[in-house]
Amino acid sequence: MTVLDGRRDPIGPRMLGTAAAIETEALTARFGDVVAVDALDLTVDDEIFGLLGPNGAGKTTTIKMLITLLPPTSGTARVAGLDVVREASAVRQRIGYVPQLLSADGGLTGRENLDLSAGLYHLPGDRRARIAEALRFMDLEPVANRLVRTYSGGMIRRLELAQAMLHEPEVLFLDEPTVGLDPTGRDAVWDRVRELRARRGTTILLTTHHMDEADALCERVAIMHRGKIAAIGTPAELKARVGPGATLDDVFRHATGSAIDAGGTYRDVARTRRTASRLG
Numbered sequence: 001m002t003v004l005d006g007r008r009d010p011i012g013p014r015m016l017g018t019a020a021a022i023e024t025e026a027l028t029a030r031f032g033d034v035v036a037v038d039a040l041d042l043t044v045d046d047e048i049f050g051l052l053g054p055n056g057a058g059k060t061t062t063i064k065m066l067i068t069l070l071p072p073t074s075g076t077a078r079v080a081g082l083d084v085v086r087e088a089s090a091v092r093q094r095i096g097y098v099p100q101l102l103s104a105d106g107g108l109t110g111r112e113n114l115d116l117s118a119g120l121y122h123l124p125g126d127r128r129a130r131i132a133e134a135l136r137f138m139d140l141e142p143v144a145n146r147l148v149r150t151y152s153g154g155m156i157r158r159l160e161l162a163q164a165m166l167h168e169p170e171v172l173f174l175d176e177p178t179v180g181l182d183p184t185g186r187d188a189v190w191d192r193v194r195e196l197r198a199r200r201g202t203t204i205l206l207t208t209h210h211m212d213e214a215d216a217l218c219e220r221v222a223i224m225h226r227g228k229i230a231a232i233g234t235p236a237e238l239k240a241r242v243g244p245g246a247t248l249d250d251v252f253r254h255a256t257g258s259a260i261d262a263g264g265t266y267r268d269v270a271r272t273r274r275t276a277s278r279l280g
Contacts, residue, residue: 019078020044020078021047021170022042022043022044022066022077022078022171022203023043023078024062024066024077024078025041026040026075027041027062027065027072027074027075027077028074028075029061029062029065029070029073030073036058036061037061038227038228040058040062040075040227040228040229041229044203044205045203046201047203047220048203048204048217049203049204049219049221050207050208050217051205051206051222052214052221052222052224052248052252053223053224054225057224057225058224058226059207060207062224063205063207065077066079066205067084067097068085068088071085072085079095079171080095080170080171082094093121093167094169094171095169095172096172096173097173097175098163098164098174098175098177100175100176102156104148104156104160104163106148106149108147109145110144110145110148111131111144111145113148113159113163114159114166117166118130118131123167130166131166134162137162138158138159138161139188140155152185153181153182153185154182154185154186154188154189157177157181157189165200170203171204172202172203173204174204174205175207176207176208177189177206186210190216194217206218211247214248215247218235219234220232221233221234221238221248230256235248238251239251
């Protein structure tokens with residue numbers, strides 16, 4: 001299948017001609033005889049970028065390699081200009097990560113969760129001021145001293161975004177950021193993602209099974225299938241290629257030969273339902 005080339009001039013503070021936010025070359029992950037990611041060549045500039053695809057396409061494995069949790073079998077990847085293998089510690093200092101699974105501690109207050117994150121990131125200077133600013137930015141100031149287990153799902157996700165952004169990373173990875181949220185909670189998270197991008201120029205890579213989410217948030221998207229990029233470009237370009245009136249759902253089916261399936265394996269289903277239940 002022909003890969004659609006949607007590269008364009010990036011926007012934001014990164015100047016043309018400088019290093020890409022994320023760049024991979026022949027990035028490969030093998031597990032025995034299974035090739036999860038197959039010689040992936042991908043460039044993400046200063047943008048909100050969506051990584052889409054059916055379960056088993058290689059999205060999560062790709063992210064794990066990019067955030068230094070999984071060493072590549074072969075190939076290279078650079079994040080924020082740094083090699084994810086040779087400079088893994090420095091990469092971790094320059095990225096933020098919000099996993100699909102709940103990461104905030106329900107037994108702590110929102111403020112305490114942020115204080116814990118500040119300690120883990122060894123934030124210099126006045127941590128209290130940084131935490132107060134993060135709470136204001138995420139509209140969590142009124143509930144800062146409440147236990148997180150009493151938060152709504154949207155509030156928890158905003159807190160997790162605040163934790164991931166506290167050290168002002170150059171690149172933010174969001175894995176299914178709105179899983180389990182109702183429409184109001186999803187809208188609140190979308191608003192904060194847009195605001196992060198607008199105010200701080202943060203490069204954001206997100207995965208989602210919601211095509212409307214990708215269409216609304218992402219400047220470019222790539223659809224993975226069987227460990228490779230099947231299509232890449234702006235949502236408008238990809239829809240135009242499929243035909244008049246096409247949606248991203250149509251693009252997905254065209255690129256992968258299948259309908260969107262957010263179900264996955266038994267373990268995937270159990271994990272998603274646990275997360276959705278805890279987000280309430």
